[in-house]
Amino acid sequence: MTLRLQMLGTGGAFAKKYYNNNGLLYTDDFTLLIDCGITAPTSLHQLGVSLTEIDAILITHIHADHVGGLEEFAFRMKYEFGRKPVLYISEKLIAPLWENTLKGGMSQETITSLEDVFEVRALKEGMLNQISPSLQIEMIQTSHIPGKPSYSLYLNNEIFYSADMTFQPDLLKELVYERHCRKIFHEVQLVGPGEVHTTLDELLSLPVDIRSMIWLMHYNDNMEDFIKKAGEMKFLRQHEMYTL
Numbered sequence: 001m002t003l004r005l006q007m008l009g010t011g012g013a014f015a016k017k018y019y020n021n022n023g024l025l026y027t028d029d030f031t032l033l034i035d036c037g038i039t040a041p042t043s044l045h046q047l048g049v050s051l052t053e054i055d056a057i058l059i060t061h062i063h064a065d066h067v068g069g070l071e072e073f074a075f076r077m078k079y080e081f082g083r084k085p086v087l088y089i090s091e092k093l094i095a096p097l098w099e100n101t102l103k104g105g106m107s108q109e110t111i112t113s114l115e116d117v118f119e120v121r122a123l124k125e126g127m128l129n130q131i132s133p134s135l136q137i138e139m140i141q142t143s144h145i146p147g148k149p150s151y152s153l154y155l156n157n158e159i160f161y162s163a164d165m166t167f168q169p170d171l172l173k174e175l176v177y178e179r180h181c182r183k184i185f186h187e188v189q190l191v192g193p194g195e196v197h198t199t200l201d202e203l204l205s206l207p208v209d210i211r212s213m214i215w216l217m218h219y220n221d222n223m224e225d226f227i228k229k230a231g232e233m234k235f236l237r238q239h240e241m242y243t244l
């Protein structure tokens with residue numbers, strides 16, 4: 001079975017040249033949207049992908065560049081298609097996503113909870129979740145903002161897709177050397193210290209065999225200035241289709 005990835009956007013939270021770092025993960029029989037930021041609906045429109053072609057959404061954490069498009073997505077599914085989108089999300093994020101993010105815009109007499117607008121499927125950290133016959137996802141909590149849970153994804157026991165995260169070299173080495181990881185999609189902050197993100201220099205400090213499997217995403221507008229500074233690591237391009 002073949003996995004394919006098409007990033008709706010590859011930009012950091014405040015990028016203007018690139019859309020929010022959200023991606024479409026395609027299996028033979030299932031399409032998963034990983035994160036749905038502010039710009040996701042516009043990027044889907046530009047790609048000509050209808051909301052109804054997406055079988056489920058999975059949220060890694062609650063920052064607007066990862067959840068800011070959910071209100072539009074859910075309202076359009078409700079009022080245009082009469083359906084609730086399937087939402088995969090860590091059980092720890094269900095309450096804050098509704099109470100702190102969506103309730104303000106979405107609540108009304110007939111909508112009083114997340115479950116009124118999404119078919120919520122809670123994911124447990126560290127478990128293998130069978131999302132579709134050919135897609136298994138393990139949620140791995142990774143460090144980002146203290147007190148604000150963020151979950152990276154381990155796909156089919158071979159591909160790591162980072163949420164927003166600070167540098168965690170031991171995790172990456174464990175995945176590659178002990179858990180058969182063969183490809184890594186990793187966020188990168190190209191400018192400034194890695195207080196809540198991972199810097200290019202930090203990733204360059206990894207062993208070459210790990211660097212060689214890294215594709216960089218969630219990057220700054222000046223990415224083109226760093227293409228020759230990333231060594232063996234490659235930059236994902238938004239809207240391009242990648243076979244994993």
Ligand SMILES: Nc1ccn([C@@H]2O[C@@H]3COP(=O)(O)O[C@H]3[C@H]2O)c(=O)n1
Pocket residue numbers: 012013063064065145164195196
């Ligand atoms: N403690 C924090 C919190 C947030 N931020 C910035 O806000 C952005 C929110 O989306 P992000 O993609 O996680 O990137 C965060 C930082 O740019 C930051 O720099 N430091």
Ligand SMILES: [Zn+2]
Pocket residue numbers: 012013021063065066164218
């Ligand atoms: Zn982000």
Ligand SMILES: [Zn+2]
Pocket residue numbers: 061063144164
């Ligand atoms: Zn974030």
